[in-house]
Amino acid sequence: MKRIIIIGASSGMGQRVAADFARLGWRVGVAARTEEPLRKLKEQYPGRVEYTTLDVTAEDAVDRFYNLIETLGGMDYLLYAAGCGWRNPELDRALDRRTLDVNVIGFTTIVNAAYKYYKDTANVTRGHIAAITSVAGTKGIGISATYSASKRYQWTYLQALDQLAHQQHVNVAITDIRPGFVDTPLLNGNSYPLEMSIDYVAPRLEKAILRGKRVAVIDSRWAVVTALWRLIPDPLWRKVSIEIEKDDTK
Template identity: 30%
Template sequence: MTSDPRSAPLVFITGASSGIGQALAARFARAGYRLALVARRTDELRAWADAQGLDARRCGIFGADVADIDSIVAAGQACIAQMGLPDVVVANAGISIGMDTGEREDVDVMARTFAVNNTGMAATFHPFVDGMRQRGSGRLVAVASVAAIRGLPGHGAYCASKAAVVAYAESLRGELRGSGVKVVTLVPGYVDTPLTRRNRYSMPFLMPVEAFADRAHAAIEAGAAWRVIPWQMGWVARLLRVLPIPLFDRLLAGRPRKHRQSER
């Protein structure tokens, strides 16, 4: 670990108060990074950082709601002012709520999902893009999902939002080609987090969040353009892509749906 904290590399992570975001924060801390962590629940985040022995020199905490563009942009700008330009930015914050298009309240759920998972991602990256381009280095990490591959019944908002993450990250990668800034798309399968524990359907190849963080960290450090984790879900994703529509529809018929907001 670097002796002078100010000279250590810096990672900026949204949605860091639990799940994948928190596991990635712990993994980057072990790798010697300084942490700039973002969440709405800053008290919980500070308690976690204190429990990890991360003082203010190594861990900055910023409160923001990624669904509010001005809020997350301000958090990014505060990070630059207080800690410097990050080496890695992980747009991890996301929500997953089931929906039924026939229910009016669920259309609002879809709008909120896109505000967090998509617009929030672009707003997370925004404060850092020009600085990274001028510096000639950096990694912008988009956290997608294998749910991006095909639409699942009852998951319209989440699947559509994650498909949009994949397309957005691909577009951004093309825009930054040759600049030295890498865009990394992480495609998790099922990871054991508070977000997945209430799912009422089978989750093949479910993996511990710490194991996911190890593999994600390796992919980010390598600057991989695309990485499905775990690798077994990569084969599932390939199969789903090529399944004929009638077979896909029969396979998914009767599959339990994700909890809607009113069922949570």
């Protein structure tokens, strides 16, 4: 029976993927700050789901993560689905700080701990580290400067970790999953261009995790859009106006 740990499983994509894998009969370890949805998942899939509350920015994040791995009996896959982001044209420092804490510090803390776990234990069967980043890392986005920069950081960190794994002969697949807009609580009920439903995104996300592909953009329309963004030179890019993942009251 495969075992997956999902950090950021109390809502949105992480919660959905957790339920899907539990339904398939996998052992699923879920974590986030909010306990109620995690407890419900455990009740819904008895014997398959284990949970812990965990704040990726807290001192005890790694201890709680490792305890969850132990409770689950090991970890074949990690999905890092925790994240936050806001439109922040006023460059509010508190919002910037929260974004950096979760998307940079918390992300690094957990992904780094997962890599070390595999380095120590997973030389026989292959380990998997997958993270949901975003297409927002493609270019700096004016109204979400910190969010887009934090996503670019995640892209780069995962790429570096993949190279390190090769150099250190660590048997682990590193997967960077980059969705476009998805209708989750992060978007706060607002509509965005090319927005996708969780029903549409979940199977694509799960396929990316299972295949262990290095980079997966969801979906093909977003792959085209971001390829075009890359071609735009900076003097033109500064004139582009993008409505991106919007205010969240969390």
